[in-house]
Amino acid sequence: EVQLVQSGAEVKKPGESLKISCKGSGYVFTNYWIGWVRQMPGKGLDWMGIIFPGDSESRYGPSFQGQVTMSVDRSNAYLQWSSLKASDTATYYCARRRRETGTTNWYFDLWGRGTLVTVSS
Amino acid sequence: QSVLTQSPSESGTPGQRVTISCSGGSSNIGRNSVSWYQQVPGTAPKVVMYGKNQRPSGVPDRFSGSKSGSSASLAISGLQSEDEADYYCAAWDDSLKAHVFGAGTKVTVL
Numbered sequence A: 001e002v003q004l005v006q007s008g009a010e011v012k013k014p015g016e017s018l019k020i021s022c023k024g025s026g027y028v029f030t031n032y033w034i035g036w037v038r039q040m041p042g043k044g045l046d047w048m049g050i051i052f053p054g055d056s057e058s059r060y061g062p063s064f065q066g067q068v069t070m071s072v073d074r075s076n077a078y079l080q081w082s083s084l085k086a087s088d089t090a091t092y093y094c095a096r097r098r099r100e101t102g103t104t105n106w107y108f109d110l111w112g113r114g115t116l117v118t119v120s121s
Numbered sequence B: 001q002s003v004l005t006q007s008p009s010e011s012g013t014p015g016q017r018v019t020i021s022c023s024g025g026s027s028n029i030g031r032n033s034v035s036w037y038q039q040v041p042g043t044a045p046k047v048v049m050y051g052k053n054q055r056p057s058g059v060p061d062r063f064s065g066s067k068s069g070s071s072a073s074l075a076i077s078g079l080q081s082e083d084e085a086d087y088y089c090a091a092w093d094d095s096l097k098a099h100v101f102g103a104g105t106k107v108t109v110l
Helices: none
Strands: A003-006 A010-012 A018-025 A033-039 A045-051 A058-060 A069-072 A076-081 A090-099 A106-111 A115-119 B009-012 B018-023 B034-039 B046-049 B063-068 B071-076 B085-093 B098-101 B105-109
Touching (some): A003 A090, A018 A033, A018 A090, A018 A115, A033 A076, A045 B085, A045 B098, A076 A090, A106 B034, A106 B085, B009 B018, B018 B085, B018 B105, B034 B063, B046 B063
Parallel strands (some): B009 B105
Antiparallel strands (some): A003 A018, A045 A058, A069 A076, A090 A106, A090 A115, B034 B046, B034 B085, B085 B105
């Protein structure tokens, strides 16, 4: 089955570090960009960035540059914080970025179920 | 403040047609394709439209998309109760070098 499986919910204190994961299976993981999307409680979707597992090339959204670090290995993508803040409380989704054949139209065709991160003292 | 502007809510009775609009600019919708995502509360988003009116396998043909200039729309005809969800438009922005999402439109089936 083609799927993205994300790591479980986390509860952390402000200032702590965290690394969450997204494991791809059922397809050639290194052939597709992986994106990360934040959804704060009761709010909309915020694009955080994308990373290409084939060569680790990455692009960060303007609001997230320097705030988080994306990384990958052969079958997993990771999102990492060095010092969490209460405002990082959100659900984080990974999603596969796909290009429509013969075009430059990009979209996210496969999504993980999300990882809820709660940061509270 | 989202780069793409969507109306906060739309509603209709079963069987009606509902249209969700998404307004952007020359650096995003004006140059690039739009994709649309459906999110039922408590679940992950799911793509329902991409490119030039392309529906992924499994998405009913009641869903259709269009684009004109820097605006796009998603129409749901023959509205059904299972269509009640939040809908987000998205596009690549050449100036920001980032994907951008609209703030979402809540569709309610009355």
